[in-house]
Amino acid sequence: MPALTSLQELIEALRALPGVGPRSAQRIAYHLLQHDRSAATRLGEALLHASGEVRHCARCNTFTEVEVCETCQDPERDPSLLCVVETPADQLMVEQTLTFRGLYFVLMGRLSPLDGIGPKEIHFEQLIRRISDGVVKEVILATNFTNEGEATAHYLAQMLKARGLKASRLARGVPVGGELEYVDAGTIARAVLDRHTL
Amino acid sequence: MPALTSLQELIEALRALPGVGPRSAQRIAYHLLQHDRSAATRLGEALLHASGEVRHCARCNTFTEVEVCETCQDPERDPSLLCVVETPADQLMVEQTLTFRGLYFVLMGRLSPLDGIGPKEIHFEQLIRRISDGVVKEVILATNFTNEGEATAHYLAQMLKARGLKASRLARGVPVGGELEYVDAGTIARAVLDRHTL
Ligand SMILES: [Zn+2]
Ligand SMILES: [Zn+2]
Secondary structure (H helix, E strand, O other): OOOOOOHHHHHHHHHHOOOOOHHHHHHHHHHHHHHHHHHHHHHHHHHHHHHHHHHEEEOOOOOOOOOOOOHHOOOOOOOEEEEEEEHHHHHHHHHHHOOOOOEEEEEOOOHHHHHOOOOOOHHHHHHHHHHOOOOOOOOOOEOOOOOHHHHHHHHHHHHHHHHOOOEEEOOOOOOOOOHHHOOOOOHHHHHHHOOOEO | OOOOOOOHHHHHHOOOOOOOHHHHHHHHHHHHHHHHHHHHHHHHHHEEEEEEEOOOOEEEEEOOOOOOOOOHHHHEEEEEEEEEEEEEEHHHHHOOOOOOOOEEEEEEOOOOHHHHHHOOOOOOHHHHHHHOOOOOOOEEEOOOOHHHHHHHHHHHHHHHHHHHEEEEEEOOOOOOOOOHOOOOOOHHHHHOOOOEEE
């Protein structure tokens, strides 16, 4: 088989994007090369740069380019409150409510045994170390209200209680089955205020 | 405003992909950085390589990395027959029918005055030069059977006849309103055989 041309290689590589099959990979490649070559170059550089630079915050596990992220370094925040979310996007949603001034831990996922995502994959050990700093007093579990998010919250709550830590869950202002990322800030704000001890 | 982090820059750059808004750009960035960093690197390199290397064939205008593409250099092909298509994907569809052994010209678009796509944008001058080589005897217009593709074929046919060249159009085996890329090879094969003089 001859080596791939750079066009064929681009089409192959585009299939790594979520939801992109062979046909749409071809369309995207043609579009970029025909109409938007400077955008293609910019995207290529951004991918290489981010792949090389972005890592996980040593404290909260979110994406960052430094050892400890800006949020974790903020002296204005209450370090006794820790909010556990599934993704950086969820963290951003909670931030936008302006009702929470504690710190975060980002699981970068949720428990999903069927997909092979267990405690290790959601950085359980790191979370344990994080909450064992003697400063964290309450952990707010803000995983999604999906089946998997609820199971994750339940699992974490058991584990926190076993260690004598207070665990709370966002109130059911968030629609059952809903994902935080798609809920309006007002609803999330109420859910933070109404959180209940588990 | 502070400089964008490499994650923010990646999210911005991903919006150049067709159909990708801010929310899905964020999802794609998180997905690549969390689960598929080697694919992200590969895609970044492919984008830079293709942006630098891919150009248009001097004869047929398709994407290629050399001055004249492989198809145009193929001595087995009948140079008196020229098939005009909108995109490289359409050319591939015609090739797959195995019914056409002539050469191609790829417009890289279609006439669409409302979108500002006129004769210049579909490389009209280059097509004129191509068909004026004294070898091309018949031009098969294989633009799509959409309104814009039909208008493009009509426009090209007028121009070809004015120059004393034979123009033909794929037969209506292709469903009206259909796009070549989504039609089965058998239908296209029949349409090539049944092409009619314009
Ligand atoms: Zn952090
Ligand atoms: Zn060519």
